[in-house]
Structures are given as structure tokens and as C-alpha cells.
Amino acid sequence: MESIAANLAAIRLRIDAACLKNHRDPSTVRLIAVSKTKQAEQIREAFDAGQIDFGESYVQEFLDKMSDPLLENQPLRWHFIGHLQSNKVRSIIGKVALIHGVDRLSTAEELSRRALQHGIEAEYLLEVNTSGEASKYGFEPEELLRQAPSFFMLPNCTLRGLMTIASPDPALARYEFRRLHRLLDELRELAPEPSILTELSMGMSQDFEAAIAEGATLIRVGTAIFGWR
Numbered sequence: 001m002e003s004i005a006a007n008l009a010a011i012r013l014r015i016d017a018a019c020l021k022n023h024r025d026p027s028t029v030r031l032i033a034v035s036k037t038k039q040a041e042q043i044r045e046a047f048d049a050g051q052i053d054f055g056e057s058y059v060q061e062f063l064d065k066m067s068d069p070l071l072e073n074q075p076l077r078w079h080f081i082g083h084l085q086s087n088k089v090r091s092i093i094g095k096v097a098l099i100h101g102v103d104r105l106s107t108a109e110e111l112s113r114r115a116l117q118h119g120i121e122a123e124y125l126l127e128v129n130t131s132g133e134a135s136k137y138g139f140e141p142e143e144l145l146r147q148a149p150s151f152f153m154l155p156n157c158t159l160r161g162l163m164t165i166a167s168p169d170p171a172l173a174r175y176e177f178r179r180l181h182r183l184l185d186e187l188r189e190l191a192p193e194p195s196i197l198t199e200l201s202m203g204m205s206q207d208f209e210a211a212i213a214e215g216a217t218l219i220r221v222g223t224a225i226f227g228w229r
């Protein structure tokens with residue numbers, strides 16, 4: 001196992017190469033280091049190697065780590081990438097830069113209520129089930145477009161884009177990433193303020209290069225940085 005710093009450097013090279021190949025500016029792709037199940041020490045090691053954005057999937061684990069003395073006073077940017085239940089919104093509001101996994105209106109409504117209470121503006125993405133697998137969370141694309149106006153109306157929370165977890169099969173994944181990109185374009189046509197709908201959170205250790213080729217702005221990489229969970 002290479003060091004975390006070496007893994008990060010290798011991933012950054014691969015991001016640059018994928019951007020070059022697809023005529024994209026590397027500054028338009030943000031790497032989120034997925035640190036779920038990993039210890040504060042390992043997160044600190046990645047931070048010391050220049051990594052700023054981190055993704056966590058479980059509320060209590062995230063709260064424990066963010067308040068760890070190794071991390072709490074550092075300018076890390078946390079992303080909540082797990083499935084978010086409405087009753088957990090109040091635990092993470094104001095503590096994360098972006099919430100990736102909102103999959104129903106009631107969760108966004110709770111986000112809006114809590115953000116208002118805290119006097120902040122929360123940013124979130126809607127999760128889309130692009131693979132059609134019944135086991136996966138997320139909106140069906142048609143349903144998302146139908147409900148979109150309700151999301152645009154909520155105060156104190158801003159919909160910034162879409163997120164998906166693709167099929168393990170790389171050929172299917174590429175197609176699903178393309179589908180998510182198209183759906184974002186369709187969503188923009190319905191949006192009162194299309195210019196803020198910019199984010200496509202897609203691509204993990206196995207498929208982030210395909211996601212970059214299809215327009216990912218946020219890639220979520222765990223195993224390739226921190227090793228197996």
C-alpha cells in the first residue's frame with residue numbers, strides 16, 4: 001500500500017490527464033476524498049498533503065471526526081455524501097459545505113427550515129437513480145423534472161446540481177453519467193436561475209475518468225486514496 005500522499009498525487013495526475021484528453025480545465029473538477037470508515041489520522045495525512053474536500057456518509061461518524069482535535073480547527077470542507085434522512089438534517093446543518101444525497105422533497109423542506117433557523121443558506125444536490133436498480137436511492141429522472149419547481153421555491157437552501165452512483169459495469173456507468181449530464185441540462189431549462197445549477201457529482205475510484213469525460217464537476221474517490229475499507 002502506497003502512502004496517502006502518494007495516492008493523492010497519482011489521482012491528481014490521472015484527473016489532469018482525463019481533463020486534457022477531454023479538453024477540460026482541471027480546475028473545473030473538484031476531488032472529494034471519501035473518508036468514511038477512516039480515522040482522523042488518515043484524514044489529517046491527506047489534508048497535510050493538500051487535500052481540502054472530504055466526503056462522509058454516516059452522520060454520527062462524521063460528527064465524531066469533525067470534532068476530533070486533529071481536524072476541528074483546520075479549514076477542511078466536508079461533504080455529506082450518504083443517504084440523508086430528514087431527522088438527521090439538524091445534526092449536520094451548518095457543518096457541511098454541500099449535501100449530495102437529497103432524494104425527496106421532505107428532506108429538502110427540512111433543510112430549508114433548519115437553514116432558516118440558523119440564518120444560513122444551505123447548498124445541496126439531488127440524488128438520481130440513473131441505473132434503474134431497485135436497490136438504489138434517488139429520483140427517477142422523470143419524477144425529478146416533475147417535482148423540480150417545488151425545490152426551486154424553498155427558501156434558504158440552494159439546489160446546485162445532481163449526484164448519482166453509477167452501475168459497477170464501466171460501460172453502463174459511462175452511459176449513466178451522460179444521462180445525468182443531460183438531466184442537468186433539462187433541469188436548467190426549468191430553473192428560475194439556471195446559472196447556479198452547475199454541479200455534477202459523479203465518478204468514484206473505479207470510474208472517475210469516465211465521469212470526467214461526461215462532465216463531472218465533483219468526483220468522490222475513497223479506495224484509491226485511503227485503501228480498502
Ligand SMILES: *Cc1c(COP(=O)(O)O)cnc(C)c1O
Nearest residue numbers: 034057081204205220221222223
Ligand atoms: C463510498 C462512496 C464513494 C467512494 O467509493 P470508492 O469506490 O471507494 O472510491 C463515493 N460515493 C459514495 C456515495 C460513497 O458512498
